[in-house]
Amino acid sequence: MAGTRQLRFRLWVDWTFSGSYTDESQYMIDASGDMSISPPSSGMTSGQGIVSQMRITMRNASGRFSPLRTDGALYSAIRDGRGYHAPCYLEVSVNGGSSYSRVFTGVLKLPQESTLTSSEGPTVTFDARSMEEKYLQRRISLTQGQLAAIYDGGLTEKDIIVTFLNAAGVAGGDMTLDPGLFVVPWAWLDDESAIEECWSIAAACGGRFYADPDGEFLYENMEHWQTATRSTSVQLALGRNDFDSFRIHLGDDDLYNVVTVEASPRVIGGVDIIWEPDSTPVIPPGTSTTIVARYDAPAYAIAGLQFSAADQGGGARTSSVTITPTYYAQRADLAVVNNAAYQIILFPLRILGVPVIGGPELESRSVSVANAAYWTDRGDRTLSIRGNPYIQTSSHAGVLSQFLLDRCEYPRLIAQVGLPGVPSLRLGDRVQITDAPTITSTFTGYISAIRWTLAGAFRQELELIHTSQMFAYDGNYFVLNTHNFASGRRAFY
Amino acid sequence: MPQIHLSPPLWQAGELLSAGKLNQLSSDANAIKGAAIAPGATFVRNGNDSVWHFRRRRWRYLHVSFTTAGGFFMTRIQINATTVYNNGTLYPSGTTQVFDLDAVGGVAVGAAYSVSVSYTASIATQETTGIVEHTAATRTGLGSYSTPASWSGSETAAQFLSDLQSLSSTVTSLAQVVITPSSTWLRPTGSTVFERRRKLRYLVVNLTVGGDTPNVDIFVNSTTVVNNATTGTHVIDLNGVSGGPSVRDYYRLEIRRTTGTMLVNTIEEAGDVWSTAAPAWSHGELINAGAATKLGYYTTLLNESYAILGAAGWQMPQIWRPYEHPRWGLHKTKRYLHYMRNGSLPASLQDPASVQPDISLSSTTTEEPWSTYDLDTIDWLAPGGLLYVYECDCVWLDDTP
Numbered sequence: 001m002a003g004t005r006q007l008r009f010r011l012w013v014d015w016t017f018s019g020s021y022t023d024e025s026q027y028m029i030d031a032s033g034d035m036s037i038s039p040p041s042s043g044m045t046s047g048q049g050i051v052s053q054m055r056i057t058m059r060n061a062s063g064r065f066s067p068l069r070t071d072g073a074l075y076s077a078i079r080d081g082r083g084y085h086a087p088c089y090l091e092v093s094v095n096g097g098s099s100y101s102r103v104f105t106g107v108l109k110l111p112q113e114s115t116l117t118s119s120e121g122p123t124v125t126f127d128a129r130s131m132e133e134k135y136l137q138r139r140i141s142l143t144q145g146q147l148a149a150i151y152d153g154g155l156t157e158k159d160i161i162v163t164f165l166n167a168a169g170v171a172g173g174d175m176t177l178d179p180g181l182f183v184v185p186w187a188w189l190d191d192e193s194a195i196e197e198c199w200s201i202a203a204a205c206g207g208r209f210y211a212d213p214d215g216e217f218l219y220e221n222m223e224h225w226q227t228a229t230r231s232t233s234v235q236l237a238l239g240r241n242d243f244d245s246f247r248i249h250l251g252d253d254d255l256y257n258v259v260t261v262e263a264s265p266r267v268i269g270g271v272d273i274i275w276e277p278d279s280t281p282v283i284p285p286g287t288s289t290t291i292v293a294r295y296d297a298p299a300y301a302i303a304g305l306q307f308s309a310a311d312q313g314g315g316a317r318t319s320s321v322t323i324t325p326t327y328y329a330q331r332a333d334l335a336v337v338n339n340a341a342y343q344i345i346l347f348p349l350r351i352l353g354v355p356v357i358g359g360p361e362l363e364s365r366s367v368s369v370a371n372a373a374y375w376t377d378r379g380d381r382t383l384s385i386r387g388n389p390y391i392q393t394s395s396h397a398g399v400l401s402q403f404l405l406d407r408c409e410y411p412r413l414i415a416q417v418g419l420p421g422v423p424s425l426r427l428g429d430r431v432q433i434t435d436a437p438t439i440t441s442t443f444t445g446y447i448s449a450i451r452w453t454l455a456g457a458f459r460q461e462l463e464l465i466h467t468s469q470m471f472a473y474d475g476n477y478f479v480l481n482t483h484n485f486a487s488g489r490r491a492f493y
Numbered sequence: 494m495p496q497i498h499l500s501p502p503l504w505q506a507g508e509l510l511s512a513g514k515l516n517q518l519s520s521d522a523n524a525i526k527g528a529a530i531a532p533g534a535t536f537v538r539n540g541n542d543s544v545w546h547f548r549r550r551r552w553r554y555l556h557v558s559f560t561t562a563g564g565f566f567m568t569r570i571q572i573n574a575t576t577v578y579n580n581g582t583l584y585p586s587g588t589t590q591v592f593d594l595d596a597v598g599g600v601a602v603g604a605a606y607s608v609s610v611s612y613t614a615s616i617a618t619q620e621t622t623g624i625v626e627h628t629a630a631t632r633t634g635l636g637s638y639s640t641p642a643s644w645s646g647s648e649t650a651a652q653f654l655s656d657l658q659s660l661s662s663t664v665t666s667l668a669q670v671v672i673t674p675s676s677t678w679l680r681p682t683g684s685t686v687f688e689r690r691r692k693l694r695y696l697v698v699n700l701t702v703g704g705d706t707p708n709v710d711i712f713v714n715s716t717t718v719v720n721n722a723t724t725g726t727h728v729i730d731l732n733g734v735s736g737g738p739s740v741r742d743y744y745r746l747e748i749r750r751t752t753g754t755m756l757v758n759t760i761e762e763a764g765d766v767w768s769t770a771a772p773a774w775s776h777g778e779l780i781n782a783g784a785a786t787k788l789g790y791y792t793t794l795l796n797e798s799y800a801i802l803g804a805a806g807w808q809m810p811q812i813w814r815p816y817e818h819p820r821w822g823l824h825k826t827k828r829y830l831h832y833m834r835n836g837s838l839p840a841s842l843q844d845p846a847s848v849q850p851d852i853s854l855s856s857t858t859t860e861e862p863w864s865t866y867d868l869d870t871i872d873w874l875a876p877g878g879l880l881y882v883y884e885c886d887c888v889w890l891d892d893t894p
Contacts, residue, residue: 154500154501154665156503179503179505179508180503181502181508181511181513181514182513183500183501183502183503183517185498185500223508223509223511226509227507227508227509267498267892267893268603268893269893269894270548270549270603270605270891270893270894271601271603271604271605301601301602301603303601303603303604354603357893357894393500393517393520395513395516395517395520396513396517398513398516399511399512399513399516402776403776406776472776472777473777477509477510478509478510478780479507479508479509479510480504480505480506480507480508480509480510480650480653480654480657481506481507481650481651481653481654482506482507482650483510483650483653483780484648484649484650484652484653485646485647485648485653485780485781485782485784485785486781487650487780488779488781489510489779489780490776490777490778490779490780491509491510491511491512491515491774491775491776491777491778491779491780492509492510492511492512492776493511493512493513493776
């Protein structure tokens with residue numbers, strides 16, 4: 001940490017969504033942001049996702065960022081909310097511009113403008129969210145064929161995340177995903193957010209899914225912090241002269257001595273009627289309409305579409321009707337064309353298929369043994385993981401319950417350190433702190449949250465989770481293709 | 494008895510050796526072992542025009558075996574009333590006609606269907622000797638087995654990974670055989686010939702005989718194995734039967750009643766004690782020489798299972814009502830009993846020990862010829878437990894309703 005820090009920063013915005021970024025650095029007054037592996041006030045076991053954020057304040061003397069100033073330089077780009085979700089990124093250098101690291105990549109929200117007053121200059125504030133924001137509200141449905149392919153292919157959580165993100169339109173080059181550790185037999189999207197489902201499947205597998213400051217979507221599996229170089233070797237060593245604040249506390253957000261994980265096994269059913277309408281569809285003459293057929297359970301295979309059509313005089317009109325189905329995992333869109341000059345009634349109308357049946361019916365329960373004495377006088381605290389559809393086998397549930405229990409049975413030791421910012425730091429980086437007044441040896445932890453400010457200086461506050469509380473055999477696990485029986489290593493979860 | 498779906502783990506260089514993945518591998522391997530000792534299918538041979546039912550199509554090829562001899566002859570085979578074979582060639586030594594269900598019959602995977610075999614003859618003898626739905630184009634096909642690696646304890650790091658991957662590949666290659674066939678059997682009161690496929694060493698037949706000077710004999714592949722059987726259980730060591738079947742061979746089981754009365758209760762196979770099991774693993778376990786021994790159990794178990802099961806999926810259909818007031822037996826190896834009962838007399842489920850009250854089954858109709866009973870609703874019927882069925886026209890066990 002020695003040496004002179006020369007701060008530089010660059011703020012880039014793609015106002016036209018063309019891939020051509022404009023350097024807005026000269027207008028930026030300050031910025032702040034944060035990123036975390038878990039939402040505020042929520043334990044890291046919650047399974048909820050979090051979107052990193054940034055707030056930037058822009059100097060607006062010329063009306064450049066005013067959406068109502070027709071003479072503003074960006075008027076056409078930001079009027080009527082046109083700047084919504086404009087891609088942006090902020091990069092920071094602390095060595096005079098020799099190298100920059102991104103501290104945020106994402107999309108802008110809508111601006112808030114403050115006019116010139118006697119005490120303040122005119123400014124515009126933008127909130128920005130990391131790349132999840134762009135896809136978060138995009139509802140996706142997988143096709144029936146994709147559902148079957150996931151099952152037939154024996155895909156892991158990583159493969160499924162790829163499928164979900166591809167369906168949402170995320171380019172392959174924007175993903176960096178760890179190998180999957182669990183085969184998840186059944187996965188589908190039925191008008192659901194791919195991002196939310198990626199959060200859910202990552203949580204089901206003890207991992208994390210998020211977009212990093214470089215704008216890439218990351219999936220870090222359960223063992224990531226024991227295999228990734230940034231987590232296995234110290235990325236930042238701090239002594240008393242390197243930080244300006246250092247606090248340690250014990251947290252109880254994730255303090256439990258019992259962990260229950262529910263599993264939802266599913267199996268392939270027999271060929272059956274998987275959809276029939278409750279009310280009889282009536283199609284006016286010479287019209288087209290789309291009937292959305294939503295099934296009670298997803299369909300592994302479609303055996304056929306059956307229908308007949310008649311007019312209200314009882315005359316057969318089936319030959320005058322065409323129905324073109326598009327089969328999704330849990331619904332079908334039936335494009336109906338009535339070529340007859342009569343109003344027709346569709347009866348019967350049914351879809352035959354092979355449903356996927358099953359639901360929550362298994363549980364795995366792990367109870368503290370290693371710290372049982374601590375809990376004797378305190379009573380049980382139980383963490384229940386329920387309703388995650390991606391936990392589908394008892395063995396999967398068993399691994400997850402033990403994994404979570406090992407992280408929860410002791411009060412969580414957390415360090416918070418404030419320091420001159422290091423823009424290259426990332427979540428999960430291994431950081432070591434030496435501070436004789438508080439620690440006999442050293443505190444080594446993984447970065448679980450970064451809060452930063454850029455206002456004349458670049459500062460960070462890091463939140464660190466103690467490494468040994470995450471992994472009992474830190475650095476001593478058996479690595480495939482590296483160790484053998486003589487290596488004396490241990491099995492992971 | 495949930496349906497088994499194998500999910501062998503994937504192993505990649507650089508990842509940690511996961512106890513969870515090893516346990517998943519154990520779960521799969523033990524499930525395969527379970528399939529190896531699970532009851533097999535029992536086909537009822539018949540010389541009359543008959544219909545056999547599959548409640549689910551699982552595999553691709555339908556093998557219909559029959560013998561025909563005598564005068565003018567036509568043999569007709571229908572799948573769901575669609576004629577797929579109609580031929581007058583005589584086969585005194587037997588033949589097996591193979592139908593690719595992807596090409597004929599119009600039966601989708603998962604759909605129910607029937608197979609009808611009928612004979613038109615003037616002076617003739619004929620017998621449908623076997624019907625097998627099989628993943629292979631030959632009824633004795635064994636599928637493609639991926640042989641697992643052997644563990645020595647001195648593996649290099651690269652060999653260790655390769656051997657692990659080999660175990661998962663082996664499990665994958667056995668995915669079809671954990672879908673065990675429906676294992677119901679007819680309980681005949683008269684002479685009956687069955688077709689079975691050997692899995693274990695001992696054939697166990699329990700029957701009740703009575704009447705005046707009863708005379709019931711049991712034959713395996715035409716060799717007398719029980720002469721003048723008495724009421725009770727008869728254990729036949731198939732290893733000692735002259736001309737008897739090897740493991741995985743189809744074999745003919747005849748129970749011949751010459752005089753008296755007879756009711757066959759159970760037809761089962763049993764094996765020697767099989768002690769090898771796939772091990773359990775835990776977080777923090779030391780991966781040393783002891784672990785090498787544990788890993789070796791997988792290889793042993795999978796090879797032993799393959800020796801019994803092969804690697805190809807197959808199933809046999811059940812015959813429709815070959816005599817009045819038919820009786821059936823089954824072990825609860827699957828959750829759902831599919832049955833036909835279209836008639837005035839109600840069908841029922843019966844406790845073989847006659848302790849629990851009978852359970853009436855609702856009738857079926859011509860329009861809806863099949864119904865389903867969830868065997869999990871019988872609280873006294875344990876997994877694998879024995880159950881009798883009375884008066885159903887046809888029965889079938891399946892994992893799904």
